[in-house]
Amino acid sequence: MTADPKALQHIIQKLSHNFPKPADNIELIRMYAGPGIIWSSGQVHQRHRRVMYPMFSAPQLRVYLPIFQHNVYRMIEMWKTELAACREGRMTTCVYTWLTRLALDIIGEASFDYSFGALNNEGSELFSVYNNMFIDTALYPSKTELLVRSTWKYFPKSVLRLMDFLPLKNVRRIRQIRKAFDKEARKLLRDKDEDFASGNEVKKDLMSLLVRANASENPKNQLSDAEMTAQMGSITIAGHDTTATTLAWLLFELAQSPDWQKRLRDEIRDMRSSVVARGDASFTVEDLDSMTYCMAAIKETLRYHPVAPNVRRVASKDDKIPLQYPVRSRTGELVTEVPVFAGQEMWLSFCAYNRLHQLWGDNADVWDPSRFLDDRICNETGLGLFANLMTFSYGPQSCIGWRFSVMESQAILAEVLESFEFRLACDASDIQRLPSAVMNPGVMAPCVRGNLSAQLPLRVALAD
């Protein structure tokens, strides 16, 4: 395992072609989502990335701000209705569940012009299959499942392919999810292909743009039908729980830090006054970007609670990994590079990188957004896609949706915090991290001590 900046850069960026994802990791992704962008590697991955990248560019993402906003307004109205029925004017609710449903509706509408119906609990068929999938497939494994899981990395690729057919409860559940995604995605693609072919106005969702971008690609670089279909599961799985979980941790931190909560709310309300004064109804991208306290709190939460704390890679040939911070061996020798051999697996620890004292200072183990307001951060490594963080990974297989996620977080935070006040519903130390399985080795969702399911109960009231 490493968190050393130079080592991470070597493995994940400079020589990433020599350090692919391990075969069992790739196979698990294929089982969940099919042959989409997250599953692919090498030149196939370059093809996926090339076709998909423009859809996640900053100008393109502006189109989605109204989608983020109108979905969060729906959630706010539901909270207000529930609060109106509470005699004390305060309710304890699982904000994690709310946020995951909100993020699912957002990703459905923005990415596929598809309604999961998650927020109003009138879910589509796909929602009922997808709901709770990580709990069903990752938590509470049987003894046989545990045995398979701990040994399958030693199986050759040809055997791994047969995992799909194992008569195990979690494998059956994963198959059910992929089948449901395939069915919906095929239907959506057919409609979008027809729209495109008949010259109808192309909708603005990612999938419609993907159909158009793919059609105008050189035929040898085009994505196949199976690859196109697999993007629906890939984007939903990669983009839904990750953002929702980060936002849940942010509300948890704000619930413990009334001063920060007030500072952010004051900033949002000041901005709202300017929006009203200029005659607008909602925040623009520029408004959101200029809320520096909110942005600092989002960055700090991404640093402190990286939902994908580690990723795995395997060396395809012998190599020497350089170190930025040399270590002293037991014999007193200064080690500046570490040899690895072909087939050796490595864990790249983003959570440890995000807390390196050399980069983040002595209070790296404390949630403190003010580090992003002054010049305290040491920027010498230049790693990371956003705010020097490794949370979205780095290099050719880094997160393609990071801008989407940041803008979505800004939009949701601004609306929710303007209207509501959050307090802890239990002791902060009873909220723990629970690894679920979106990206092997797992998204760190909040849970309450002693209860093995993802949840974050908070006390919510209308803000003064």
Ligand code: HEM
């Ligand atoms: C807080 C939110 C998010 C976090 C922390 C996050 C983190 C990551 C990380 C660490 C990876 C690399 C995984 C690896 O190398 O094994 C990744 C890849 C990916 N993410 Fe995200 N992600 C987030 C949100 C999103 C969103 C909103 C979308 C889409 C709308 C998205 C789409 C993807 C895709 C498609 C990949 C695969 C990219 C490739 O292989 O080229 N992510 N993400």
